[in-house]
Structures are given as C-alpha cells and as structure tokens.
Amino acid sequence: MTTxxxxxxxxxxxxxxxxVAFVLVAVNLRLPIAAVSPVLVQIQAALHLSAAEAGLLTAxxxxxxxxxxxxxxxxxxxxxxxxxxxxxxxxxxAGTLWRVAPGVGSLYAxxxxxxxxxxxxxxxxxxxxxxxFAEQAAVLTxxxxxxxxxxxxxxxxxxxxxxxxxxxGWRVAVGSWVVFAxxxxxxxxxxxxxxxxxxxxxxxxxxxHLGGLWRDRLAWAVTAFMGLQSFGFYSTLxxxxxxxxQHHMSAARAGWLLSFSSLPALASSFAMPLVAxxxxxxxxxxxxxxxxxxxxxxxxxxxxxxxxYFWMTLLGVAQGAALSLALGYIIHRAPDPEHAGELxxxxxxxxxxxxxxxxxxxxxxxxxxxxxxxxxxxxxxLLVPLALAGALASSERHVRRVxxxxxxxxxxxxx
Numbered sequence: 001m002t003t004x005x006x007x008x009x010x011x012x013x014x015x016x017x018x019x020v021a022f023v024l025v026a027v028n029l030r031l032p033i034a035a036v037s038p039v040l041v042q043i044q045a046a047l048h049l050s051a052a053e054a055g056l057l058t059a060x061x062x063x064x065x066x067x068x069x070x071x072x073x074x075x076x077x078x079x080x081x082x083x084x085x086x087x088x089x090x091x092x093x094a095g096t097l098w099r100v101a102p103g104v105g106s107l108y109a110x111x112x113x114x115x116x117x118x119x120x121x122x123x124x125x126x127x128x129x130x131x132x133f134a135e136q137a138a139v140l141t142x143x144x145x146x147x148x149x150x151x152x153x154x155x156x157x158x159x160x161x162x163x164x165x166x167x168x169g170w171r172v173a174v175g176s177w178v179v180f181a182x183x184x185x186x187x188x189x190x191x192x193x194x195x196x197x198x199x200x201x202x203x204x205x206x207x208x209h210l211g212g213l214w215r216d217r218l219a220w221a222v223t224a225f226m227g228l229q230s231f232g233f234y235s236t237l238x239x240x241x242x243x244x245x246q247h248h249m250s251a252a253r254a255g256w257l258l259s260f261s262s263l264p265a266l267a268s269s270f271a272m273p274l275v276a277x278x279x280x281x282x283x284x285x286x287x288x289x290x291x292x293x294x295x296x297x298x299x300x301x302x303x304x305x306x307x308x309y310f311w312m313t314l315l316g317v318a319q320g321a322a323l324s325l326a327l328g329y330i331i332h333r334a335p336d337p338e339h340a341g342e343l344x345x346x347x348x349x350x351x352x353x354x355x356x357x358x359x360x361x362x363x364x365x366x367x368x369x370x371x372x373x374x375x376x377x378x379x380x381x382l383l384v385p386l387a388l389a390g391a392l393a394s395s396e397r398h399v400r401r402v403x404x405x406x407x408x409x410x411x412x413x414x415x
Contacts, residue, residue, distance in 0.1 A: 015132065015133075015191075017187060017190060017191040017194060018082075018132060018188070018191035018192075018195075019133065019140070020187060021184060021187035021188040021190075021191050022125070022128065022129075022133075022140070022143075022144075022188075023143050023144075023147050024147075024180065024183060024184040024187060025085065025088075025089060025121065025125070025184045025188060026125060026143070026144050026147035026148055026151070027147045027148075027150055027151040027154075027180065027184075028089065028092055028121075028151065028180055028181045028184050029118050029121050029122060029125075029147075029148060029151065030118075030148050030149075030151030030152040030155065031151040031152075031154065031155045031177045031180055031181075032092065032095070032096050032099075032114050032118075032155070032174075032177055032181075033058075033061050033114070033115075033118070033152070033155075034151065034152040034153075034155035034156045034159075035155040035156075035159045035173070035174045035177050036057050036058065036111075036174065037058065037156060038156055038159045038160045038255075039159055039160065039163060039170040039173060039174065040054055040057065040058075042163075042169070042170045043057070043107070043170055046169070046170065047104050047107065049104070056108065057107070057108075057111055058238070058359075059356065059359070060108065060111050060112055060115055061111060061114060061115035061118065062115075062234060062352055062355055062356040063115070063352075063353070063356045064112060064114075064115025064116050064118070064119050065115060065118060065119045065122060065348065065352035065355075065356075066119070066348070066349050066350065066351070066352035066353030066354075066355075066356060067119070067349075067353070068115070068116040068119035068120060069119045069120070069122065069123050069344075069345050069348045069349030069352065070345060070349045071120075072119070072120045072123040072124060072341070072344075072345050073123070073341050073342055073345050075120065076123075076124065076127065076341050081124045081127050081128050081131065081337070081341065082128065082132075082188075082192055083192065084120070084124060085121065085124055085128070085188055086185065086188060086189055086192070088117050088118075088120050088121045088124065089117075089121075089181055089184050089185040089188060090185060091113060091114075091116070091117035092114060092117045092118070092121075092181045093178050093181045093182055093185065094113060095110045095111070095112075095113035095114035095116075095117060096110070096114060096174075096175060096177060096178040096181060097110070097175060097178055098110035098113060099111055099113075099114065099174065099175070100170075100171040100172075100174055100175035119348075119352075122344070122348050122352075123341065123344040123345045123348055123349075124341070124344075125144060125344075126144075126327060126330045126331050126334075126340050126341070126343075126344040127337045127338075127340045127341035127344060129141060129144065129331050129340075130331055130334060130336065130337040130340035131337035131340075137273075137331055137332065138273040138274055138328075139273070139274070141273040141324065141327055141328045141331055142269065142270040142271065142272065142273040142274060142324060143270065144327060145269035145270070145272070145273075145320065145323050145324035145327050146266050146269045146270040146320075146324075148269070148323065149262055149265045149266050149269050149320055149323070150262075150266055152262060153259060153262035153263070153265075153266070155177060156259055156262075157259055159173050159174065159177075160173070162176055213339070213342050213343060213346055213399055214346065216399050216400060217392070218333055218392065218393065218395065218397060218398075218399045219333075219343055219346055219347075219399045221329075221389045221390075221392035221393040222326070222329040222330060222333055222343060222346075222347050222389075222393045222399070223346050223347040223350050223351060224385065224386075224389035225322075225325070225326050225329060225347075225386065225389040225390050225393050226326040226329075226330075226347040226348060226350075226351035227347075227350055227351035227352075227353075227354035227355060228354070228382055228385060228386040228389065229319070229322040229323065229325075229326055229386065230326075230351050230352060230354065230355030230358070231354055231355045231357070231358040231382065232293070232319075232322075232358065232379050232382065232386075233319050233322075233323070233355070233358075234355045234356070234358045234359055235358035235359055235361075235362040235375070235379060236315060236319075236379075237258070237359075238358075238359035238362065238363070239359065239362050239363060239366070239375075240254075240257075240258055240300065240312075240315075241254040241255055241257075241258050242254075243300065243304060243372045244257060244304055244305065244308065246372070247304050247305045248305070249305055249308070257308055257309070257312050258312070260309070260312055260313075260316070261312040261313070261315050261316035261319070262316060262320075263316065264313050264316035264317045264320065265316040265317065265319050265320030265323075266320060267317075267320070268316070268317040268318075268320035268321040268324070269320035269321065269323060269324040270324075271321075272285055272320070272321040272324035272325055272328070273324055273328050282394050282395075282396070283391060283394055285321065285325060286325065286387065286390040286391065286394060288321065289318050289321045289322050289325065289390075290318075290383055290386070290387055290390075292314045292315070292317045292318035292321070293314075293315075293318040293322075293379075293380075293383055293386075294380060294383060295311075295314045296311050296312070296314040296315035296318060297376050297377070297379050297380045297383075298376075298380065299311035299314070300315075300372075300376055301372065301373045301376040301377060301380075302373070304372070322386075325390065326347070326351075329347075329393040329394075330343050330344050330347055330348075333393065333397070333398055333399050334398065334399060335398040335399075335400070339398070339399055339400075343399055361375075362375045362378075362379075363375075365378060
C-alpha cells in the first residue's frame with residue numbers, strides 16, 4: 001500500500017503517544033455534549049428555563065458543528081492540524097468551565113464555545129489520520145468512531161451518578177468532564193513536544209484552497225451520506241424516549257434503552273472500517289446498515305414496546321456502522337491530507353447543518369399527524385437517498401479538485 005503524499009508513518013517519534021491522545025481527543029468530542037441531557041430537567045428548574053430555552057442546549061452544538069466546520073481549512077492552513085488541535089482542546093476546557101459558571105448567559109456562551117471547538121476537531125481528526133496514520137487508517141477510523149460513541153455513552157451514563165455522589169448539583173457533575181479534556185490536552189501537547197525535540201516537525205500544509213471539491217460528484221456523495229445518517233441519528237436521539245414513554249413505558253426505562261443502543265454502536269463502529277476495507281465486500285457493509293435501519297424504524301413504528309431491546313440493538317448497530325462508514329469515506333476518498341481536510345469540512349459542515357433540522361422536522365411531523373409512524377416512515381424513505389449516496393461514496397476512487405475553468409465539463413472522479 002502506498003502512503004499518500006504528505007503522510008507520515010506510525011514509526012515517527014511520538015506517534016504512539018499521539019495515537020493515544022488522538023483517541024482521547026475523539027472521546028472529548030462528544031463527552032461535554034452528552035453530559036447535559038441527563039440533567040436537563042435540573043438545569044431547567046435551577047435557571048427557570050422554558051422548554052424551548054432548554055432545548056437550545058442540545059440544538060446549539062449541532063448548529064455549531066455545521067457552521068464552524070467551514071472555517072477549519074483556513075485555520076489548518078495557517079497553523080497545521082496538530083498544533084490547531086491544541087487550541088481546540090484548550091477551548092473545550094474553557095467552554096466546559098464557562099458553561100457551569102453562574103448565569104444563563106454563561107450557560108449558552110459556554111455551550112456555543114464547546115460546539116465551535118468540537119466542530120473544528122471534527123474536521124481536523126480525519127486529516128490527522130490521513131497525515132499521521134495513513135497505513136493504519138482502518139484501525140484508527142474504527143477507534144475514532146468508537147471513541148465518539150463511547151464519549152456519548154460514558155457521559156450520558158455517569159453524569160447523574162457523579163451528581164449524586166458529590167451532592168453538589170448539576171454544575172459540578174457537568175463541569176467534572178473537563179478532567180478528560182485536560183488529560184487529552186496534556187497527552188497531545190506532550191506528543192508534539194516529543195516530536196519537535198527529536199527533529200520531527202509536522203508536515204507543511206499546502207497553501208492552495210481546494211474549493212473545487214464543491215463541484216465534485218463523489219465529494220457530494222460523501223457529504224450526502226454524512227448528512228442523511230446524522231439527520232436520522234439526531235432525530236431518534238431527540239424523540240425515541242418520548243415515543244416509548246407515550247407507549248406506556250416508564251421514563252427511566254425509555255432513557256435506559258436509548259443509552260443501551262450505544263453499546264451495539266460501539267461494536268459496529270469499530271468493526272465496520274475493518275470489514276469495509278475489503279474490496280470484495282465494498283457494498284456489503286452498506287447493505288447491512290440499511291437493513292438494520294429499516295428493521296429498527298419499522299419496529300419502532302408498528303410495535304415499539306413489543307421488542308424494544310431488539311429494535312434499539314438494530315438502531316445502535318446501524319448508527320455506529322453508518323457513522324464509521326461516513327468517516328471512512330472522508331478518509332479513504334481523499335488522496336492526501338489536504339483533500340481529507342477539505343472533504344471533512346464539506347461533509348461535516350453541510351452534514352451537521354442538515355442534521356440540525358432532523359429533530360425539528362421529526363417533531364413537527366409528529367405534531368401535525370398525531371402519529372409516530374409518519375416521521376419514522378419518513379426516516380425509512382430517506383434510506384433510499386442514503387443508499388444511493390453510500391453506493392457512490394463506496395467507489396474505489398478519490399475526490400479531486402475541479403477548477404472553475406472546467407465547470408460544466410465532466411467532473412467525474414479520477415481513480
């Protein structure tokens with residue numbers, strides 16, 4: 001296997017430490033977001049927030065994921081991905097602490113800062129894999145997507161126990177996750193210092209802008225897959241517990257089932273890149289994801305409490321595998337770290353803006369029809385464009401820049 005231009009192998013000084021730091025940083029890209037949902041009722045009561053104001057705490061980060069992704073390539077060209085990640089994690093620490101400071105303004109400002117930092121980190125990490133771990137891309141992609149799922153699961157599951165154990169309320173419980181970010185910051189910084197002291201500086205970033213990706217069909221296929229799978233994820237994340245409660249399930253059990261779905265997601269997110277890298281099985285992983293999604297949506301639509309563990313297992317497997325596929329498409333469809341960074345910006349910037357509309361449209365569909373089947377069947381219909389995008393994104397080709405001079409010409413991809 002050839003190493004992409006500008007990439008380095010895992011044998012470089014500090015690579016092992018950087019790999020450990022990479023996984024911990026990925027965990028932190030979901031920890032502070034998932035920490036809010038379990039104590040949202042306490043936050044709402046303590047700060048006298050309306051339901052809409054409380055809902056902003058989950059909506060703001062997703063919007064930031066999309067909006068701030070677009071500034072990342074310019075920042076990366078100025079500072080380099082490795083050094084820029086130091087700033088990202090430092091801002092995560094600052095936002096986590098700012099969010100729990102007194103006052104409603106601090107709550108929203110800290111949340112927005114966290115969302116902005118995570119947006120940049122989301123875009124950077126695929127480029128880091130392409131540059132620093134090109135020969136271990138499948139394993140690192142699996143660890144990356146698994147770390148994202150693990151961050152959500154750990155934070156959602158332990159925030160309330162931390163609150164009860166400390167007896168100091170939601171602020172200490174939510175703010176305590178800054179410890180993980182501080183450790184990640186120390187490890188990442190230590191790896192960069194080790195590399196620099198041994199004369200191994202980060203690879204330079206080419207200055208040109210690769211905006212021509214916006215006219216590339218494969219780039220749009222990767223973007224569509226990222227957006228559609230994120231749309232489904234955030235829709236079910238927001239509404240499945242309510243759906244189960246309205247079918248006479250207790251709130252505690254409904255919340256547990258949502259957390260339970262992250263367990264099969266951990267396994268599928270790690271395994272998917274290892275399966276998908278086999279050329280003969282190029283479309284098989286995508287078919288498995290679609291089947292699991294379809295089974296989960298149909299089960300939740302027509303018999304949600306008949307076999308809830310089975311439906312949530314299918315949903316978790318599909319979501320973990322779909323996220324892993326989406327990240328893998330970004331990494332493997334890019335010929336080098338520069339394209340990986342630009343494609344990551346495009347896919348995640350557009351994708352998360354699309355995803356931010358998911359909970360709203362899902363809720364409106366339920367309100368207008370007074371039925372949970374209609375929004376779930378809408379998600380089922382969205383599997384058709386998801387399948388088409390995934391089939392194109394699975395092709396063994398690379399995205400390429402399409403200069404303005406050839407606009408309108410054939411913009412299909414080069415091998």
